[in-house]
Amino acid sequence: MSKTCIGLDVLGGDHAPQTILEGALLTVDPSTESPLPPERIVLFGDEAAIESSLNNLGGNPGFIISHAPEAIGMEEKPAQALRAKRKSSISLGTKAVRVGETGAFVSMGNTGAVVGASTLMLGTLPGVRRPGIAVTQHLVGRPVTVLDMGANTAPKPEDLLAYGVMGDILQRDCMGVDSPRVGLLNIGEEESKGTELLQLAYPLLKGSGLNFLGNVEGGDIFRDHVDVILTDGFTGNVVLKLMEGMASFMMKRLVDELKKQGVPIDPALLGGLARSIDSSEYGGALLLGVDGVVIIGHGSSDSRAVKNALQLAAKGLDTHVNQDIVSGLQTAGAITPE
Amino acid sequence: MSKTCIGLDVLGGDHAPQTILEGALLTVDPSTESPLPPERIVLFGDEAAIESSLNNLGGNPGFIISHAPEAIGMEEKPAQALRAKRKSSISLGTKAVRVGETGAFVSMGNTGAVVGASTLMLGTLPGVRRPGIAVTQHLVGRPVTVLDMGANTAPKPEDLLAYGVMGDILQRDCMGVDSPRVGLLNIGEEESKGTELLQLAYPLLKGSGLNFLGNVEGGDIFRDHVDVILTDGFTGNVVLKLMEGMASFMMKRLVDELKKQGVPIDPALLGGLARSIDSSEYGGALLLGVDGVVIIGHGSSDSRAVKNALQLAAKGLDTHVNQDIVSGLQTAGAITPE
Numbered sequence: 001m002s003k004t005c006i007g008l009d010v011l012g013g014d015h016a017p018q019t020i021l022e023g024a025l026l027t028v029d030p031s032t033e034s035p036l037p038p039e040r041i042v043l044f045g046d047e048a049a050i051e052s053s054l055n056n057l058g059g060n061p062g063f064i065i066s067h068a069p070e071a072i073g074m075e076e077k078p079a080q081a082l083r084a085k086r087k088s089s090i091s092l093g094t095k096a097v098r099v100g101e102t103g104a105f106v107s108m109g110n111t112g113a114v115v116g117a118s119t120l121m122l123g124t125l126p127g128v129r130r131p132g133i134a135v136t137q138h139l140v141g142r143p144v145t146v147l148d149m150g151a152n153t154a155p156k157p158e159d160l161l162a163y164g165v166m167g168d169i170l171q172r173d174c175m176g177v178d179s180p181r182v183g184l185l186n187i188g189e190e191e192s193k194g195t196e197l198l199q200l201a202y203p204l205l206k207g208s209g210l211n212f213l214g215n216v217e218g219g220d221i222f223r224d225h226v227d228v229i230l231t232d233g234f235t236g237n238v239v240l241k242l243m244e245g246m247a248s249f250m251m252k253r254l255v256d257e258l259k260k261q262g263v264p265i266d267p268a269l270l271g272g273l274a275r276s277i278d279s280s281e282y283g284g285a286l287l288l289g290v291d292g293v294v295i296i297g298h299g300s301s302d303s304r305a306v307k308n309a310l311q312l313a314a315k316g317l318d319t320h321v322n323q324d325i326v327s328g329l330q331t332a333g334a335i336t337p338e
Numbered sequence: 339m340s341k342t343c344i345g346l347d348v349l350g351g352d353h354a355p356q357t358i359l360e361g362a363l364l365t366v367d368p369s370t371e372s373p374l375p376p377e378r379i380v381l382f383g384d385e386a387a388i389e390s391s392l393n394n395l396g397g398n399p400g401f402i403i404s405h406a407p408e409a410i411g412m413e414e415k416p417a418q419a420l421r422a423k424r425k426s427s428i429s430l431g432t433k434a435v436r437v438g439e440t441g442a443f444v445s446m447g448n449t450g451a452v453v454g455a456s457t458l459m460l461g462t463l464p465g466v467r468r469p470g471i472a473v474t475q476h477l478v479g480r481p482v483t484v485l486d487m488g489a490n491t492a493p494k495p496e497d498l499l500a501y502g503v504m505g506d507i508l509q510r511d512c513m514g515v516d517s518p519r520v521g522l523l524n525i526g527e528e529e530s531k532g533t534e535l536l537q538l539a540y541p542l543l544k545g546s547g548l549n550f551l552g553n554v555e556g557g558d559i560f561r562d563h564v565d566v567i568l569t570d571g572f573t574g575n576v577v578l579k580l581m582e583g584m585a586s587f588m589m590k591r592l593v594d595e596l597k598k599q600g601v602p603i604d605p606a607l608l609g610g611l612a613r614s615i616d617s618s619e620y621g622g623a624l625l626l627g628v629d630g631v632v633i634i635g636h637g638s639s640d641s642r643a644v645k646n647a648l649q650l651a652a653k654g655l656d657t658h659v660n661q662d663i664v665s666g667l668q669t670a671g672a673i674t675p676e
Contacts, residue, residue: 185486219582220576222587233525239556246584
């Protein structure tokens with residue numbers, strides 16, 4: 001094992017362990033675009049169960065298995081579960097990052113537990129007060145990153161500056177965007193709009209050297225106007241859940257409407273639309289600001305989402321996203337160089 | 339003129355005055371469901387222009403015309419515009435409510451100017467510290483009201499209690515819902531979740547006698563789970579603009595997708611879906627908590643939206659929604675009875 005390895009939580013998510021293992025196999029499949037070498041993937045879960053499942057799926061192509069006998073359920077209270085289950089896949093997968101056995105950890109499990117374990121065990125990068133969850137969607141033909149999606153519900157203006165830098169680096173390093181446009185999620189364009197937090201964060205971002213557009217609005221997530229949208233974790237989480245609810249509502253209504261109109265529905269008919277609003281397309285959210293690459297996927301992730309999350313983790317490690325974040329924070333004036 | 343009359347801003351909105359007048363005519367058309375008598379509608383705008391437009395549309399069926407020579411543009415700064423244009427349709431339409439010439443005012447114009455004029459000239463109802471904007475949508479086969487949608491970006495816990503009472507009364511009086519379920523927009527179910535504001539508002543709502551469900555999430559707007567969703571005006575406005583952006587994004591993507599798949603698109607094909615997410619269906623938002631019935635419509639409103647807004651205003655007047663709000667606030671403990 002080494003710092004280029006990626007830990008994978010085999011016990012997390014609604015369809016664990018089967019879908020998680022299928023995702024890992026997909027990631028190393030030679031027919032996949034940029035497959036990863038199997039020895040970069042470390043599976044955290046019950047060793048015997050993993051081996052037997054892999055045998056049923058055609059054998060272990062070379063994954064490393066790290067025994068973690070306990071699972072933290074999706075509905076368990078994070079702090080309590082982490083205290084009670086020291087040998088959970090989340091605890092041991094995070095610990096492996098701390099001790100340098102791996103460089104990244106991917107989990108489709110209990111979000112609160114992953115955020116808690118990472119914050120406590122890995123600590124934050126220099127210049128980061130609180131980590132933020134970054135979700136990148138590909139709705140408008142290019143990636144749009146929104147952060148924070150729920151790690152920090154009461155940020156300070158400096159946190160939003162740090163999120164701006166982290167989102168900028170994420171877009172450059174992992175999405176290949178040259179000069180990402182950064183916007184502050186607000187309810188009007190003028191600098192004086194919105195909450196006190198936003199009024200104080202605006203000048204910090206303006207003076208940061210980032211390609212700061214100023215304020216943007218909710219609808220801009222659906223336009224090619226901005227690459228990184230900054231918000232507090234409360235608003236971000238409301239937005240995320242609203243988008244999920246609205247997407248499935250509209251798809252359902254649409255299918256009903258087409259049926260009513262007698263339009264024959266080919267299952268693949270709505271594939272393009274479904275894919276564009278589908279969370280498996282982006283794989284997982286990055287927990288930015290902790291000292292390690294941590295990716296939290298949706299509990300309902302399918303094998304494609306697991307593969308995309310593993311590939312995002314590899315990209316984060318290979319581009320040294322965290323080193324770049326630390327330099328970026330210095331340049332933006334968020335931390336004083338030593 | 340009397341307190342049962344409804345003022346209509348003929349100069350407000352993207353398609354004024356034509357669409358506004360068409361909406362007024364639709365409202366009194368005998369073939370409309372529950373048509374209003376024309377003498378209940380007072381048109382605020384340039385008298386000569388209104389008369390000439392009505393002549394082109396077949397004559398004035400009996401509307402009262404109140405001369406207001408100045409228009410406040412959609413992009414003008416509200417406070418400044420209200421000071422400079424004392425004879426604007428928004429100023430005079432609001433003033434008519436204050437002096438009892440009308441009981442209600444409907445405008446598709448500059449939202450900030452309508453909120454500003456109403457708050458300053460009408461004042462708030464006893465027990466209301468700050469008005470809130472209530473938007474009611476009919477997405478799930480029944481009306482769901484969300485407030486505040488942007489009048490008050492930094493509410494206190496007591497404001498959320500008042501919004502709960504106002505939303506409850508709105509649903510009972512204007513939507514015919516018997517025991518509306520009230521929820522607090524949050525990012526998790528537990529009472530301890532979310533911002534300090536929400537943590538403080540929760541027990542107030544729990545002890546209010548309202549049918550309080552506790553916390554709800556963004557996705558619940560699209561489920562038959564809650565009738566009134568309470569939020570601060572910042573989050574509410576982000577949500578409103580996100581929903582608008584997402585709806586038009588998805589409709590556009592859908593049409594593109596169907597075209598690509600070679601599915602013949604009947605213009606009426608998506609009518610049902612478009613209508614269900616269309617703001618003209620709900621007509622306008624109520625500015626609740628001011629001493630008068632004030633409705634703010636979308637600038638892009640069509641004649642149907644204008645009609646729905648006028649009918650909502652009539653409903654508010656006929657059911658004495660504001661009297662019921664004042665009693666409701668007393669019952670909920672938001673104000674001490676004299």
